[in-house]
Each structure stands twice: as C-alpha cells, then as structure tokens.
C-alpha cells in the first residue's frame with residue numbers, strides 16, 4: 120500500500136504545444152482522461168511520469184512531483200503496448216519494482232505472489248511473458264504497477280488490443296482493485312464504458328486543453344465536446360451560448376422541410392445507414408453531423424439510401440439545453 124495515502128494531486132502541466140491542462144485529483148479517486156486521438160492524453164500521463172519535458176507544477180500534498188527525480192516518483196505505469204520484461208517470469212516481473220526499491224528477494228516475491236493471487240493468476244507465476252495470453256500479460260502488468268504501492272497509478276488504454284470478453288472481465292477486476300487503492304489513478308481511455316464504470320471523475324481533453332471536468336454521469340448527460348457526445352451516443356448542437364443535446368431516437372426524419380416554427384431542424388445528405396439494435400441508424404452530414412434512429416419499416420417507407428437529402432427535426436421537449444461553458 121502507499122506509504123503516503125490521502126494526498127491530493129494538484130497539477131498545472133504544459134507539454135510543448137501539445138498540452139496545457141490544470142486539474143486536481145483526490146486520494147482514492149479514479150480520474151478518467153478522455154478525448155479524441157491526438158488530444159494530448161498520453162502526453163499528459165507522460166508528463167506526470169516524468170517521461171517528457173514539462174513545464175508547470177504538480178504537487179502531491181506537499182511533495183513537488185516535478186522536482187523529484189523520475190525514479191523517486193512513486194508512480195505506477197501501465198502503458199499501451201508496454202512490454203513485460205521478456206526474460207523474467209510473471210512473478211519476477213511483479214517483484215521487479217519492489218526489488219529495485221531495495222526489498223529483499225523473499226519479501227518482494229511474497230508481495231508479488233500475493234498480487235498474482237489477487238489477479239487470479241498465481242498458477243502462472245513461473246511463466247515467461249511469451250507464454251501468457253494478452254489478458255494474462257495485462258494482469259501481470261497491472262499487478263506489477265500496483266505491487267509497489269504507488270501514490271499515482273497511470274493507466275494508458277489498459278484494455279487496448281484485448282478481446283472484448285477479456286476486456287470486460289479485466290475491467291471488472293481492475294474496478295475491484297481500484298476501489299481498494301488509496302492512491303490516485305489517472306486512466307486514459309477512448310471507451311465510454313471505462314469512463315462510466317471505473318471513473319469517479321472524467322476530464323475531457325480537447326486539443327491539449329481541459330474542455331470539461333465532472334462526474335461521469337454529468338459528463339455523459341451534458342457533453343461539451345462533439346467527441347464525448349459521440350462516445351455516449353448523443354447529438355450535440357451549438358445554439359447561441361448554449362449547447363443542446365438529444366438522443367438519435369428523438370430525431371424525426373422526413374424528406375421535406377418540417378412544418379411549424381421549430382428552429383431545431385437541419386438538413387443534409389445521409390452519409391451512412393446501418394443497423395443499430397432494433398433500429399436503423401443514419402449519420403447525416405448536416406451542420407453539424409447528426410445521428411438519427413428510425414424503425415426499419417420507416418427507413419424502407421422513406422426509401423432512405425446514402426446520399427439522399429433528408430430533413431431532421433428535434434422536439435424542444437426532447438432536447439437537453441445547457442450553457443456551452445461554465
């Protein structure tokens with residue numbers, strides 16, 4: 120366990136022209152960092168880990184993280200494609216960090232063995248990484264990061280590249296371990312499910328800047344960036360100083376301009392048309408792009424095909440309206 124639990128992280132980090140982000144994280148909190156490709160998510164984690172040049176500040180309680188040499192930062196890393204040491208067994212991989220910190224072999228192996236047990240892979244202790252499946256190797260990598268009792272755990276897309284069923288099992292397991300973890304977890308993910316199920320707080324990064332921070336349910340209900348809206352399956356349209364969001368199934372699709380006074384109407388060509396659950400989901404190149412779900416019968420009736428111009432409208436009662444910026 121961490122030697123110094125209970126310390127808040129207060130960070131104001133700038134990485135070249137890629138990241139300029141201020142955020143805080145509470146002890147025991149899982150902060151999910153989401154945003155489009157190239158938003159700067161990995162750069163932000165690398166900055167905390169000390170893997171890139173960074174300006175600004177990062178304090179963990181009274182400790183100035185950036186002033187500490189990298190190996191003295193109590194930070195656990197699980198990065199995309201990060202390899203285990205190929206020549207070490209699973210047990211020795213997990214024990215490595217403890218050994219590097221000066222623990223004796225027996226003590227380090229006992230802690231490592233305990234962590235393999237907690238991840239349900241004690242029987243794989245003697246295997247080399249090449250003898251492990253992707254999911255097993257990732258369990259070893261996460262156990263290795265947690266075994267040293269870090270103050271901050273950095274997870275960068277920890278489930279990428281794994282089968283969906285393995286991802287689900289590992290997500291549940293990780294959630295269990297994170298609930299007991301007294302340190303701070305920064306979890307970079309492109310998956311709304313990770314953010315909604317594992318995180319206490321979500322930070323949305325857009326072009327290196329913090330676009331939104333809040334509890335997962337709030338970010339999902341009132342997204343402020345098109346990327347997050349799409350992640351949670353909502354349409355998002357700017358309207359003056361406000362944003363409005365609405366579900367694809369609340370959109371009415373027609374071939375002619377809707378009558379009535381609603382301002383909430385758009386038109387454009389159908390870009391794609393695909394099954395979505397029991398419905399047919401359209402992506403329409405309006406301004407902005409919008410999703411609309413309708414029944415297969417309605418799609419056939421309207422003779423909808425890609426390229427066809429359609430009108431979309433949303434009932435005022437079906438939209439959620441909120442300020443674009445807090």
Ligand SMILES: Nc1ncnc2c1ncn2[C@@H]1O[C@H](COP(=O)(O)OP(=O)(O)OP(=O)(O)O)[C@@H](O)[C@H]1O
Nearest residue numbers: 137154155156157158159160161162163171307309
């Ligand atoms: N070492 C580097 N030197 C210069 N530019 C970099 C470096 N690493 C990343 N970048 C650029 O900085 C931007 C942010 O990259 P970063 O990998 O942090 O984003 P990301 O949000 O993690 O993206 P992804 O989801 O694709 O992994 C990108 O435009 C990327 O090309």
